[in-house]
Amino acid sequence: MSAKPFSSVWTRERRGGREQGLSRDQIVRAAVELLDAEGLDALSMRKLGARLGAGATSLYWHVANKDELIELVMDEVYATVVLPEAADWREATRVFAYGMRHAVFEHPWSASLIGVVPALGPNALTASDRLMGAFVRAGFEGIDVDYAMTAVVSYTLGATIPEVAFLSSLKATGKSMTELQAAVDPILMKMAADRPNLLERYRSYANEGFDPLVARRLAFEFGLTALLNGLGARLR
């Protein structure tokens, strides 16, 4: 994986032809299905071929290699990001951020790919374009448009990736959240012993009823508004 990511799929000429039998779109669709159903580790060329009733190596006619395939499925994730229509830039940005978050939640396997795989596909670009529009209309000028946009995307990714990664590895164990906490808490408590701030924090979690899942959600909101406020201040 990832030896020479440039050339990306998007920088190559697409193979034109008759498109009988297998097609690239069909392959990508099947790959997303497989990924959604069984996760990133389960995606192999052989399995994917089998799912399509084809030999594994047939895929290589339509797709240069597995890395390319992954770029393609990632762009499908960007396709599911609901794009902002709102006029107000803050509202538009929120829609985008939550849309992105939602998209990754829907395709948990994308968490370990999303910052790492080049996002030059049509859907990724369209999403960028839309978000950028919001910042332009907001009144950001010059390179600040880029900066503001990057900030929002960065925050959204950085918040979402660990959250989704955690959730899907939790799911993989089969344990419930409370079971996990019961198992991990004592160890965490011991390790927090000589880390005063962490200790204090864990203590207060124990007092209040504390659901780390909703906490994460609220944390996302908190950070997003903080960031938007900070960006807004820049406008005046």
Place this chain on the structure above:
Amino acid sequence: MSAKPFSSVWTRERRGGREQGLSRDQIVRAAVELLDAEGLDALSMRKLGARLGAGATSLYWHVANKDELIELVMDEVYATVVLPEAADWREATRVFAYGMRHAVFEHPWSASLIGVVPALGPNALTASDRLMGAFVRAGFEGIDVDYAMTAVVSYTLGATIPEVAFLSSLKATGKSMTELQAAVDPILMKMAADRPNLLERYRSYANEGFDPLVARRLAFEFGLTALLNGLGARLR
């Protein structure tokens, strides 16, 4: 990879013993060296064993599996994050954010791991504790301490991961930045044709001399101050 991440290394009892010959620390150190030198794909149990003058399967006495090994090397990355001493919370937070950024830059392979692998190691926890201290002293109260901290970490990760991933995949191609731009620009231009905001942006890049590498750096600074301003406003 990543079938049942809980149990994490940190939730298991460490195997105590004589520690003759191979040791866990030794293995982890060698793994980091290998990763730094050749990247994530190059880390295999056999190669690592060979580098230590040992059989591949000998490693399995000291480490349950590769996932555990990866948790261990990740904690080494957290070990290199320089921790803030400053009293001022803004300054402390900046030190942390740039420290984290720097750590990932020094170990580019960590970019595709850092949000995804559970960070429960001693070094990760110490770093958390320190950062948390800064927010506590700043005057954040209750759960807001967590939220503020999460926001900063999220932003930092989300900004750093794609940046480092891009740089190291650029390095893997052997091409220079300008060579790459020359190759990608025409395609990007074509794709931007019906995306007005992107088009406008690319045009203005072409006018000003535009180095995407320094731009990324400035973008990080821009977003970080915006976020800190937003968080600061919350304090009053």
Place this chain on the structure above:
DNA sequence: AGTCACCTCGAACAGTGTGCGAGTAGTCTC
């Protein structure tokens, strides 16, 4: 001297991505 825990490791298994070359089937040209 014997026992036992610690530690190493070769063989083997089931899987991976992918290059190659042979083979098939549909379409286009004469």
Place this chain on the structure above:
DNA sequence: GAGACTACTCGCACACTGTTCGAGGTGACT
């Protein structure tokens, strides 16, 4: 209708992966 050419499929093979198992060795303690 014959031949040529392109589009596409796919079995085989290669070099590699993580990991299990069980047999062996080696040093310390009784």
